[in-house]
Amino acid sequence: MPEPRLDPLLELAGVTSGYGQIQVLWGMDLAVHSGEVVALVGSNGAGKSTLLRTISGQLAPREGTIRFDGRAIGGAKPDAVLTAGIAHVPEGRRLFRGLTVRDNLLLGAYLRTDKDDIARDLAWVFELFPILAERQRQDATTLSGGEQQMCAVGRGIMSRPKLLMIDELSLGLSPRMVEHLGEALIQLNKAGQTILLVEQDVMTAFELSHRAYIMENGRVTRAGASTELMADPTVSEAYLSI
Numbered sequence: 001m002p003e004p005r006l007d008p009l010l011e012l013a014g015v016t017s018g019y020g021q022i023q024v025l026w027g028m029d030l031a032v033h034s035g036e037v038v039a040l041v042g043s044n045g046a047g048k049s050t051l052l053r054t055i056s057g058q059l060a061p062r063e064g065t066i067r068f069d070g071r072a073i074g075g076a077k078p079d080a081v082l083t084a085g086i087a088h089v090p091e092g093r094r095l096f097r098g099l100t101v102r103d104n105l106l107l108g109a110y111l112r113t114d115k116d117d118i119a120r121d122l123a124w125v126f127e128l129f130p131i132l133a134e135r136q137r138q139d140a141t142t143l144s145g146g147e148q149q150m151c152a153v154g155r156g157i158m159s160r161p162k163l164l165m166i167d168e169l170s171l172g173l174s175p176r177m178v179e180h181l182g183e184a185l186i187q188l189n190k191a192g193q194t195i196l197l198v199e200q201d202v203m204t205a206f207e208l209s210h211r212a213y214i215m216e217n218g219r220v221t222r223a224g225a226s227t228e229l230m231a232d233p234t235v236s237e238a239y240l241s242i
């Protein structure tokens with residue numbers, strides 16, 4: 001994996017967020033540097049998806065700041081966040097029924113006008129996931145679970161994001177498929193893509209990332225280099241056995 005640069009591309013400081021009366025995030029601090037893969041792990045309900053929704057503009061932070069690429073983006077609408085360069089691959093893939101794989105992928109580029117580059121990026125997605133090229137005329141919702149995840153990640157890539165956020169890469173997939181997707185993510189990162197990965201499978205998360213944050217009840221409880229967290233007995237006792 002390439003060495004990350006030092007300037008934070010994404011920086012959260014003291015972010016609180018939630019739904020109506022329910023507060024989920026309680027002062028989140030987090031940084032992602034250009035070139036890094038950063039994993040966010042933690043048990044069910046820790047607030048990982050809520051954090052991604054708060055970054056991508058589906059939820060507005062109640063307190064704290066979110067800076068991306070040198071600008072404050074906290075509270076910006078989803079389209080503005082996407083235009084600023086953050087793509088969010090949601091949990092559950094959310095592909096559009098009645099649209100082909102190709103059209104679902106092209107939807108990721110709906111805010112772009114650079115036709116030649118869009119064609120080049122589509123070819124790149126097909127290089128990363130050759131099965132999608134084979135199935136490009138098929139209704140995307142008839143793909144297998146793993147292929148749907150490839151299509152969802154591909155749709156994220158099609159916005160040519162500076163930061164690609166993926167919620168639960170491995171959810172419901174076979175170990176072989178998770179390995180295949182993981183290899184594609186490593187290839188993507190080697191090509192320069194910065195990635196923030198939410199992942200319940202802690203081993204997969206550590207293996208794919210440079211650094212990781214462990215979240216519990218809406219707060220960061222541990223953070224560090226993934227290799228160090230993996231080797232830490234208190235972490236392995238708490239997370240790697242489940």
Ligand SMILES: Nc1ncnc2c1ncn2[C@@H]1O[C@H](COP(=O)(O)OP(=O)(O)OP(=O)(O)O)[C@@H](O)[C@H]1O
Binds near residue numbers: 042046
């Ligand atoms: N739309 C919503 N309305 C109200 N509460 C919600 C909503 N979505 C999530 N929550 C609550 O927010 C808390 C955090 O959920 P979130 O999905 O962010 O956790 P998570 O860490 O991603 O968990 P999981 O790994 O199970 O997806 C949970 O208590 C959940 O019930």
